[in-house]
Amino acid sequence: MKNRIKKILEILEREYIKWDVPVKNLKQKNKKSPFYILISAMISTRTKDEVTKRAIEKFIKKVKRPCDVLLLKLSEIEEIIYPAGFYRIKAKNIKRVSEIIVKKYRGKVPSNLKELLKLPGVGKKVANIVLAEAFKKPVIAVDTHVARISRRMGFTKEKNPLKIEEDLERITDRNLRNKINYLFVALGQKICVPRNPGCNSCPVNRYCEKNI
Numbered sequence: 001m002k003n004r005i006k007k008i009l010e011i012l013e014r015e016y017i018k019w020d021v022p023v024k025n026l027k028q029k030n031k032k033s034p035f036y037i038l039i040s041a042m043i044s045t046r047t048k049d050e051v052t053k054r055a056i057e058k059f060i061k062k063v064k065r066p067c068d069v070l071l072l073k074l075s076e077i078e079e080i081i082y083p084a085g086f087y088r089i090k091a092k093n094i095k096r097v098s099e100i101i102v103k104k105y106r107g108k109v110p111s112n113l114k115e116l117l118k119l120p121g122v123g124k125k126v127a128n129i130v131l132a133e134a135f136k137k138p139v140i141a142v143d144t145h146v147a148r149i150s151r152r153m154g155f156t157k158e159k160n161p162l163k164i165e166e167d168l169e170r171i172t173d174r175n176l177r178n179k180i181n182y183l184f185v186a187l188g189q190k191i192c193v194p195r196n197p198g199c200n201s202c203p204v205n206r207y208c209e210k211n212i
Contacts (some may be wrong), residue, residue, distance in 0.1 A: 001171040005155065008204045009176055010181040015203045022049035023182050023188040027133070029056055034109035034134035035066055035101070039094060042121050044143075046085035049189055055081045066107050069098035093121030109137045125161060132178035140168050141181040145188030152192065154209025164202040 016024065020022045030036040034163060039059060044052040058080045063069055069077070084090060097119045109130065110116055116127035117187040128141035138148070142161040146168075156167035170181060191198040199205050 001155070002173065004207055005153075006173065006176065008153070008207050009179055009183055011203050012187055016183060016186050020192050021186045022053045023185040023189060024088055024119075025053055025170075026056060027182065029053070029060060030133070032134065034111075034130060036060060037134045038097070038122075038126070038130050039107050041126040042090060042097070043081055043084050043124075045047075045090075045121075045126065051084055055084050066098040066101045069095060070102065089129060090121060095152065096120045097122070109134065111137075111189055113139075124165075127182060128165075132181055136178055138174040138177040139175045140165050140172070143181070143185065144166070145185040145192075146181055147190055148194060149184045149192050152208065 026040055030040055036056065036059075040052060040056045043055050043059075045053075062072070062076075062080060072080075072095075074091055074095060077094055078087055081090055083085050083096070100119060101107060105115075110119075111131070111134075113127055113131065116122055116130060117124070125141050126141055128139045129143075131137035131139045132141055142150075142164045147159070147161060147164050150164055150168060151158075155171060156164045158164045158167060169177065172180065187202075187204070191202045199208070201209070
């Protein structure tokens with residue numbers, strides 16, 4: 001199992017370079033900024049990938065640092081991230097998170113799980129995305145794409161994200177864990193879509209459980 005997931009990640013990393021997918025565009029837009037990565041992950045919850053991409057593009061134009069958010073009215077934040085799912089709640093959380101980062105962490109996004117989970121609107125998935133993307137920590141962020149592909153590949157039978165994370169951790173070398181989210185998400189956006197996946201054009205089709 002370890003060798004199989006390692007080979008899958010190697011192939012996806014090569015293919016990822018060629019693909020034009022929202023997750024790739026988001027990574028480029030976020031410019032490796034922990035704050036942009038955090039806000040992007042917060043917006044993305046229960047929101048379509050393209051909507052998240054447009055929202056963070058608008059956010060980046062308005063905001064350069066966490067302290068800039070404090071100058072925005074709540075209605076302005078809502079307008080920036082609309083029509084993200086639960087945008088009013090997310091706008092409040094973004095405002096509060098920015099205040100905490102400025103006042104408690106001197107403008108820096110915390111780099112450990114315990115502190116990230118204290119932030120409003122930040123759950124395990126969002127925290128792990130920040131740790132993996134911004135700080136290169138060996139963690140696995142399980143979103144809908146990762147969950148779907150992990151089940152299809154036969155890496156898990158679980159539906160609970162925390163259980164899926166545990167299953168993936170058992171079969172993935174530590175140095176590869178922070179690659180799983182963006183590579184599986186890219187595959188999920190490009191080929192392994194929820195309905196009618198493009199199995200015939202999938203670069204890792206032969207490693208999928210149904211073909212083993």
